[in-house]
Amino acid sequence: MTVTGASRNAADRTLTITSAFDAPAVRIWNLWEDPRQLERWWGPPTYPATFVEHDVRPGGRSAYFMTGPQGDTPHGWWRTLAADPTRRLEFENGFADGSGEPDPAMPVTSIRVTIEEVPAAGTRMTIVVTFPSPEAMDKILSMGMEEGMTAAMGQIDGLL
Numbered sequence: 483m484t485v486t487g488a489s490r491n492a493a494d495r496t497l498t499i500t501s502a503f504d505a506p507a508v509r510i511w512n513l514w515e516d517p518r519q520l521e522r523w524w525g526p527p528t529y530p531a532t533f534v535e536h537d538v539r540p541g542g543r544s545a546y547f548m549t550g551p552q553g554d555t556p557h558g559w560w561r562t563l564a565a566d567p568t569r570r571l572e573f574e575n576g577f578a579d580g581s582g583e584p585d586p587a588m589p590v591t592s593i594r595v596t597i598e599e600v601p602a603a604g605t606r607m608t609i610v611v612t613f614p615s616p617e618a619m620d621k622i623l624s625m626g627m628e629e630g631m632t633a634a635m636g637q638i639d640g641l642l
Contacts, residue, residue, distance in 0.1 A: 484638045486606075488628055495613040497628055501635050504604045505642045507597045511568040513638060514538060514595065521546075522641055526633040529556075534582070538565050544573075545582040557582055563592075571595040575611075589618030609635075 484501045491498070503510055513519050517536035525531035529548040536544045544560040557578035564572040572595070577588035584590070592612040599605050609631070613619035 485632050485635050488632055492616065495616060495619050497611040499609045499631055499635065501607045502604055503638065503642060507568045507599045507605045509642065510597050510605050510607055513641065514571055519641065523634055523637040526630045527637060538562050538571060540564055559584055569597055589614055589622060591622065
């Protein structure tokens with residue numbers, strides 16, 4: 483399995499997920515940059531994602547929905563804050579309504595992705611999700627974010 487660790491830090495309001503891949507950093511970056519590749523792993527296996535907009539340049543926006551086994555389609559969005567191709571991606575991540583507009587009733591998280599080649603070991607990817615408050619952290623984690631992200635990332639090896 484791709485995921486090598488997951489940890490929560492209530493004091494910092496973070497969830498950190500680490501993974502390792504037998505691929506160069508540029509290949510892992512492409513999994514984030516190319517929306518067709520991103521669709522193949524962003525959602526958990528039972529909720530595949532469809533990106534209708536995707537721009538990982540700073541200031542860029544991404545919009546997507548996931549299709550559940552019962553046909554439900556929860557929507558989400560990103561706003562790219564920073565991008566250093568093959569090394570780092572930072573974005574805000576939130577829930578959206580059916581038209582893709584941000585849902586003001588749901589918390590917005592900040593996500594930092596770090597991609598680094600490790601000599602003789604491939605590439606390590608670290609994802610740190612920061613929640614705006616302890617209540618937001620509890621709410622989002624109780625909805626299954628950690629399990630969903632871990633399952634989603636577990637699909638990456640099959641793409642490499």
